[in-house]
Amino acid sequence: MKLALVLPLLVPLLTAVACILAGASRVAQRALSVLGSGALLAAGLWLLRSVDAGGIQVVQLGNWPAPFGITLVADLFSAIMVAITGFVALCVAVFALANIDPARERFGFHPLYQLLLLGVCGAFLTGDLFNLFVWFEVMLMSSFVLLALGGERPQIEAAVKYLTLNFIASGLFLTALGILYGQFGTLNMADLAVKLRDQPSGVTLSSAMLLFVSFGIKAGVFPLFFWLPASYHTPPVAVSAIFAGLLTKVGVYALIRVFTLIFTADPATTHTLIVVVSVLTMITGVLGAAAQYEIRRVLSFHIISQIGYMTLGLGLFTTAAIAASIFYIVHHIVVKTNLFLIGGAIGHVRGTGELKQLGGLYRDYPWIGLLFLIPAMSLGGIPPLSGFFAKFALVKSALEIPSYWPVVAALAVGLLTLFSMTKIWAEAFWKAEPEGATGGTRGPVPLLMLVPIVAMALLTVAIGFFPGTLLDLATRAAGQLMNPNGYIEAVLGRTP
Amino acid sequence: MPLQLAFSIVLLVRGHNEPGGGFIGGLVAACGIALHGIAFGIPAARRLLRVPPPMLIGTGLLIAALSGLPGLFQGQPFLTGLWGGSVPTLLAGQLKFGTPLLFDVGVYLVVAGIAVHLIFTMAEDQ
Structure with missing residues (x-):
């Protein structure tokens, strides 16, 4: 169909338009934003179902045949990503109702949020490298405005760092595209895959590396991650939550896409490099987190270390490992967004995210404590939560190869992650509140904040109790990625 | 100013196969409005425009997005160009009606809206 x-592109676009046209009416914009995000979730699920039932879906926009026209493709991996994007989008849109102040809403928070989703979905669905670049820019532009919106001093500083680094990444991306187009005369991913197959050459390798660096900056891998913890803690929580959940994962998606479809001729070089970078990413991220004492900064460094796990699966390059990566991405998007939202709820009732100034939360808000423990323990990999199965699948696939030292790193980093989470627990929830702390509302957590947190925690638990369903889906998605012939045939309409 | 607006429409409709199109047409239209603003002041230009510029942007995006839908309902992929009849015009040659023209009208409104919005905002800042 x-x-x-x-639909996953039309829905956010039309919602954004409707929000712009709704103009000054704050109530209408808020309602539209939530409705649109809900519709995106429905569209994502529908897409997932049709791809699951009918195989890889392709649309040649404007009916121009590939490789000349603009191609949209959804295989299982894309469909999973779009569906989970819809879920997170809905949760954060609801949370934003309680979190974004009227001034930011008046200056276009809601349309920008929808345009961000448009960019994310577009990146997941495109079948063309140049269009991937365009969607990245759509995403980048809206994220830049969202980051700077409000104009507080630390926000602007963060936005400048974020923008500079991402522009460099875009420049490298464009350079790689230029090289590829000059050499092969096409940027359609399926077409490139056919033309580059089994032809390891210096030109291919250099463009592969340029893309690796560019996507690596966006994904936040070692040693290019420094923009991330410098910027994610400054905007309102709803904004940093959606960034934390989705943006880096688009980079990971792009890495997985190009390094399973296009640059597969020389895995001994490229994929070994990915493994090394992944392990370094895991370790530096978690060590960075250990040194931080602000909730969102701690969590930002954990994003980096978790990105390492996802790219590790890609580097190991077996069906089981890539399935583990996909599982990990889904788990991570839900858990990490949820942790940011909880951090936001804490900030709401206490007026700060500094661990040293927090305390006694467990006494005042035992339920928030419980809701924090679910994603936190899941992030650390405690069974029976989703993180355990994600790590388990990854480690198992590594042992099957066999490849031992990434396993050692993965397990050690898991322990350190747990240490960090217990640090937040001990400081914010367990210890007595420092004298004289009076910030925040001190009232109950607003329902609009609570509902998305609970929904995400429930999904984490559900994945934990029924990991088979998701793992099965991820394995089939990985099967499609590892045998790109089906993808190529669906796009080009002929057998390669 | 009216001349510029008329010219922008000419650019818009001769766009598809000849130099012109929604983008450049929108810019020329914005220039016309800006000229009016320089001559008579920004408030006068705002009154002339009647609607706030963000509305132009929104309407334009909406029209452009909707222009993709007719193809969808005929079983063709999104954004497939559908052409109707054509009428001869004085300046722009044969004017062909179709969804691509609609798309260009959307682009025209978006570009004009954004440019005017930028110019108004910067001019009022001083």
């Missing part, structure tokens, strides 16, 4: 593939 062609409509299923276009």
Whole structure:
């Protein structure tokens, strides 16, 4: 069904337009934003179902045939990503109702939020490298405005760092595209895959590395992650939560896409490099987190270390490992967004995210404590939560190869992650509150904040109790990624 | 100013196969409005425009997005160009009606809206 593939793009676009047209009416914009995000979730699920039932879906926009026209493709991996994007989008949109102040809403928070989702979904669905670049820019532009919106001093500083680094990444991306286009005369991913197959050459390798660096900056891998902890803690929580959940994962998605579809001729070089970078990313991220004492900064460094796990699966390059990566991405998006939202709820009732100034939360808000423990323990990999199965699948796939030292790193980093989470627990929830702390509302947590947190915690628990469903889906998605012939055939309409 | 607006429409409709199109048409239209603003002041230009510029942006995006839908309902992929009849015009040659023209009208409104919005905001800042 062609409509299923276009809807995840049309829905956020039309919602953004409707929000702009709603103009000054704050109530209408808020309602539209939540409705649109809900519709995006529905569209994502529909897409997932049609891809699951009908195989890879392709639309040639404007009916121009590939490789000349603009191609939209959804295989299982894309569909999973779009569906989870819809879920997170809905949760954060609800949370934002309680978190974003009227001034920011008046200056276009809601349309920008929808345009961000449009960019994310577009990046997941495109079948063309140049269009991937365009969607990245759509995403980058809206994220830049969202980051700077409000104009507080630390926000502007963060936005400048974020923008500079991402522009460098875009420049490298464009350079790689130029090289590829000059050499092969096409940027359609399926077409490139056919032309580059089994032809390891210096040109291919250099463009592969340029793309690796560019996507690596966006994903936040070692040693290019420094923009991330410098910027994610400054905007309102709803904004940093959606960034933390989705943006880096788009980089990971792009890495997985190009390094399973296009640059597969020389895995001994490229994929070994990915493994090394992944392990370094895991370790530096978690060590960075250990040194931080602000909730969102701690969590930002953990994003980096978790990104390492996801790219590790790609580097190991077996079906089981990539399935583990996909599982990990889904788990991570839900858990990490949730932790940011909880951090936001804490900030709301206490007026700060500094661990040293927090305390006694467990006494005042035992339920928030419980809700924090679910994603926190899941992040650390405690069974039976989703993180355990994600790590388990990854470690198992590594042992099957066999490849031992990434396993050692993965397990050690898991322990350190747990240490960090217990640090937040001990400081914010357990110890007595420092004298004289009076910030925040001190009232109950607003329902609009509570509902998305609970929904995400429930999904984490559900994945934990029924890991088979997701793992099965991820394994089939990885099967499609590892045998790109189906993808190529669906796009080009002929057998390669 | 009216001349510029008329010219922008000419650019818009001759766009598809000849130099012109929604983007440049929108810019020329914005220039016309800006000229009016320089001559008579920004408030006068705002009155002339009647609607706030963000509305232009929104309407334009909406029209452009909707222009993709007719193809969808005929079983073709999104954004497939559908052409209707054509009428001869004085300046722009044969004017063909179709969804691509609609798309260009959307682009025209978006570009004009954004440019005017930018100019108004910067001019009023001083």
